[in-house]
Amino acid sequence: MERPNSSSGIMRTKSDQLVETAEAVAAAMRSPTSGEATGGAESGGTLSRKSSRRSMMSASPGRAGGNSKNTHIRKSRSAQIKLDLDEVSSGAALSRASSASLGFSFSFTGFTVPPDEISDFKPFSDDDTPDDLEAGMRKQRIQAEPTLPIYLKFKDVTYKVILKGMRTNVEKEILNGITGSVNPGEVLALMGPSGSGKTTLLNLLGGRLNQPTAGGSVTYNDQPYSKSLKSKIGFVTQDDVLFPHLTVRETLTYAARLRLPKTLTKQQKEKRAVDVIYELGLDRCQDTMIGGSFVRGVSGGERKRVSIGNEIIINPSLLFLDEPTSGLDSTTALRIVQMLHDIAEAGKTVLTTIHQPSSRLFHKFDKLILLGKGNLLYFGKASGTMEYFSSIGCSPLITMNPAEFLLDLANGNLNDVSIPSELEDKVQTEHSETETRNGKPSPADVHEYLVEAYETRVADQEKKKLMIPIPIDEELKSKVCSPKREWGASWWEQYSILFRRGLKERRHDYFSWLRVTQVASTATILGLLWWQSESTNPKGLQDQAGLLFFIAVFWGFFPVFTAIFTFPQERAMLSKERAADMYRLSAYFVARTTSDLPLDLILPVLFLIIVYFMAGLRMDAGSFFLTMLTVFLCIVAAQGLGLAIGATLMDLKRATTLASVTVMTFMLAGGYFVKKVPIFISWIRYISFNYHTYKLLLKVQYEHITPNVNGMKIDGGLKEVSALVAMVFGYRLLAYISLRRMKLHTGA
Numbered sequence: 001m002e003r004p005n006s007s008s009g010i011m012r013t014k015s016d017q018l019v020e021t022a023e024a025v026a027a028a029m030r031s032p033t034s035g036e037a038t039g040g041a042e043s044g045g046t047l048s049r050k051s052s053r054r055s056m057m058s059a060s061p062g063r064a065g066g067n068s069k070n071t072h073i074r075k076s077r078s079a080q081i082k083l084d085l086d087e088v089s090s091g092a093a094l095s096r097a098s099s100a101s102l103g104f105s106f107s108f109t110g111f112t113v114p115p116d117e118i119s120d121f122k123p124f125s126d127d128d129t130p131d132d133l134e135a136g137m138r139k140q141r142i143q144a145e146p147t148l149p150i151y152l153k154f155k156d157v158t159y160k161v162i163l164k165g166m167r168t169n170v171e172k173e174i175l176n177g178i179t180g181s182v183n184p185g186e187v188l189a190l191m192g193p194s195g196s197g198k199t200t201l202l203n204l205l206g207g208r209l210n211q212p213t214a215g216g217s218v219t220y221n222d223q224p225y226s227k228s229l230k231s232k233i234g235f236v237t238q239d240d241v242l243f244p245h246l247t248v249r250e251t252l253t254y255a256a257r258l259r260l261p262k263t264l265t266k267q268q269k270e271k272r273a274v275d276v277i278y279e280l281g282l283d284r285c286q287d288t289m290i291g292g293s294f295v296r297g298v299s300g301g302e303r304k305r306v307s308i309g310n311e312i313i314i315n316p317s318l319l320f321l322d323e324p325t326s327g328l329d330s331t332t333a334l335r336i337v338q339m340l341h342d343i344a345e346a347g348k349t350v351l352t353t354i355h356q357p358s359s360r361l362f363h364k365f366d367k368l369i370l371l372g373k374g375n376l377l378y379f380g381k382a383s384g385t386m387e388y389f390s391s392i393g394c395s396p397l398i399t400m401n402p403a404e405f406l407l408d409l410a411n412g413n414l415n416d417v418s419i420p421s422e423l424e425d426k427v428q429t430e431h432s433e434t435e436t437r438n439g440k441p442s443p444a445d446v447h448e449y450l451v452e453a454y455e456t457r458v459a460d461q462e463k464k465k466l467m468i469p470i471p472i473d474e475e476l477k478s479k480v481c482s483p484k485r486e487w488g489a490s491w492w493e494q495y496s497i498l499f500r501r502g503l504k505e506r507r508h509d510y511f512s513w514l515r516v517t518q519v520a521s522t523a524t525i526l527g528l529l530w531w532q533s534e535s536t537n538p539k540g541l542q543d544q545a546g547l548l549f550f551i552a553v554f555w556g557f558f559p560v561f562t563a564i565f566t567f568p569q570e571r572a573m574l575s576k577e578r579a580a581d582m583y584r585l586s587a588y589f590v591a592r593t594t595s596d597l598p599l600d601l602i603l604p605v606l607f608l609i610i611v612y613f614m615a616g617l618r619m620d621a622g623s624f625f626l627t628m629l630t631v632f633l634c635i636v637a638a639q640g641l642g643l644a645i646g647a648t649l650m651d652l653k654r655a656t657t658l659a660s661v662t663v664m665t666f667m668l669a670g671g672y673f674v675k676k677v678p679i680f681i682s683w684i685r686y687i688s689f690n691y692h693t694y695k696l697l698l699k700v701q702y703e704h705i706t707p708n709v710n711g712m713k714i715d716g717g718l719k720e721v722s723a724l725v726a727m728v729f730g731y732r733l734l735a736y737i738s739l740r741r742m743k744l745h746t747g748a
């Protein structure tokens with residue numbers, strides 16, 4: 001096998017690269033068995049997308065099936081760069097041709113599509129109203145950069161978890177020696193019953209489970225996983241993790257601005273978002289909110305498409321999807337799988353788990369992995385699956401959807417399936433069990449038989465195939481393992497994007513009439529209770545000090561309990577975005593903590609305006625503004641505590657329990673209720689923001705009247721201000737450290 005010319009590089013112009021890559025692959029493929037394909041690749045290397053599409057469009061399913069060799073020529077770029085054209089099944093080619101004849105296609109390729117063909121790019125148009133046709137016409141091409149082709153290989157992959165018991169820890173094996181590969185231009189489907197390990201395998205291959213309990217080898221262009229791959233991987237998780245109050249367009253625009261490389265301008269990034277919206281047929285709902293449990297938003301299918309859009313927007317080399325069709329009707333599911341297929345055709349490597357595909361969906365996959373209880377039951381061409389299982393004696397006895405047949409097998413259920421002679425013999429020797437199972441072997445026996453059959457007949461052959469080096473040059477290989485992380489925006493840009501995104505997502509909270517009413521009514525009640533209170537006599541001063549203490553407690557409690565929710569609520573989003581290296585944690589942290597400040601500072605202004613004048617506190621501008629500044633300082637310090645507790649525990653129940661105990665202790669140690677605090681507990685007051693705030697409020701109101709209120713000495717106030725400022729930063733630092741230590745949850 002010839003090695004390709006090492007002068008080609010990913011940074012060169014797209015057409016240069018395509019021609020070179022095609023030539024490289026063609027060179028690599030020069031073998032007697034792939035002679036036809038090579039011819040196709042060579043001639044196809046310089047084929048334009050237009051000509052390839054034309055030939056695809058002219059193919060009818062029947063014709064494609066009758067002349068499968070020609071389908072190689074019809075394939076676009078991805079097919080040309082395939083390592084092993086032999087892998088392309090005639091079934092997959094047939095389905096491609098038939099999909100082309102249905103008018104489905106995907107232009108996430110960077111290829112120029114002639115305007116007369118743009119109207120064909122309607123993978124998601126729901127009906128044929130004139131509006132839709134117009135939308136179809138307006139669909140934009142995505143001027144994607146050429147992606148780095150990534151060949152993914154995995155050999156003998158194992159994964160276990162340690163389950164902690166009361167007395168001993170138990171090891172649970174989740175994956176047991178999984179081997180396979182997937183190349184650019186292919187869609188690999190992971191199938192198996194629920195709990196068979198599909199998500200775990202997907203996470204492991206996507207670099208999201210790098211725990212020591214994982215074994216075997218996973219390589220990307222023959223290189224191990226490196227952090228630089230994060231920017232080349234798109235990972236669509238099973239649950240759609242999206243902000244419910246952002247619109248579809250906002251969601252994709254923020255993703256584009258954060259994730260696309262710095263080399264693109266803001267306008268180019270925003271245009272990419274619009275292009276993705278049109279590509280995914282989301283134009284009609286682009287200004288609709290995503291929605292969630294409490295807000296009605298886009299439909300489930302649209303939400304799934306937004307999740308996919310969030311990932312394909314970066315033009316990933318490798319796209320992983322966890323059950324992208326779950327919960328969708330069969331037509332929408334078919335459209336999504338068709339789209340994956342088109343993405344693969346554009347030179348990407350696609351892996352998807354799938355639960356129970358219809359037979360139409362099943363034929364759209366190039367390769368298939370069938371898992372059963374974490375073991376490999378089949379890996380190979382999707383179109384060769386039935387042939388393989390019939391070769392080991394398992395064939396459906398009635399007409400059956402292949403996916404249904406495979407899931408039955410993986411579950412050990414041989415109803416309406418022929419029983420292999422080996423298993424039949426086993427059943428006959430186990431008489432007692434035979435009676436209870438109507439002559440059928442037990443699921444455990446079926447599982448064991450299937451695992452063994454694969455091990456003895458196919459596994460070694462597949463492992464040998466993986467040893468063949470990939471025919472791409474070293475430069476391309478090294479791009480995969482560069483240790484440098486690539487951020488899409490500078491720290492400051494990340495901060496400002498996240499700040500704005502935070503404001504938009506929580507805009508409904510900011511102007512929540514409920515919170516305004518809560519604060520205004522509390523202030524009014526306080527104003528009425530302390531109506532025009534006097535501070536000129538000791539009794540009146542005592543009363544007023546009570547009001548000041550209440551203000552210190554109220555603005556200590558309130559922010560702690562609102563800040564507690566900040567990080568636990570966004571945990572899933574943070575994990576997802578950090579796993580994709582979308583931004584620096586510090587930029588997120590600062591943006592998230594500052595975007596809440598406007599509201600937190602508007603409400604106390606309203607509160608103080610009502611209380612201050614109703615209660616008749618010290619009437620001069622300086623005192624009013626100093627009181628306000630003191631309350632602000634208290635709020636920001638209290639928020640810090642809430643953030644720290646939330647980020648450390650990341651669990652709302654535990655966090656609220658701890659916060660209420662802490663705040664209560666701070667309040668009691670604040671010096672208003674107990675004058676003589678026992679020495680062993682008196683230190684608590686120094687870490688209590690209530691104590692410092694109360695002292696400052698007393699100072700502002702009474703420093704000109706008395707040096708001592710309620711046994712509390714009124715001093716310069718510098719100590720109190722310093723303590724509060726230290727809390728503002730100290731608690732936040734603690735919160736940041738806790739977030740840094742947070743394990744990224746990937747849903748495995």
Ligand SMILES: Nc1ncnc2c1ncn2[C@@H]1O[C@H](COP(=O)(O)OP(=O)(O)OP(=O)(O)O)[C@@H](O)[C@H]1O
Pocket residue numbers: 161163172174192193194195196197198199200201748
């Ligand atoms: N961290 C973990 N701790 C304990 N068990 C785990 C863990 N991760 C996975 N498992 C177990 O491993 C098995 C495989 O899980 P996985 O989510 O990969 O299955 P799946 O095939 O994707 O299932 P489904 O189709 O229902 O999503 C399950 O039994 C699951 O409970």
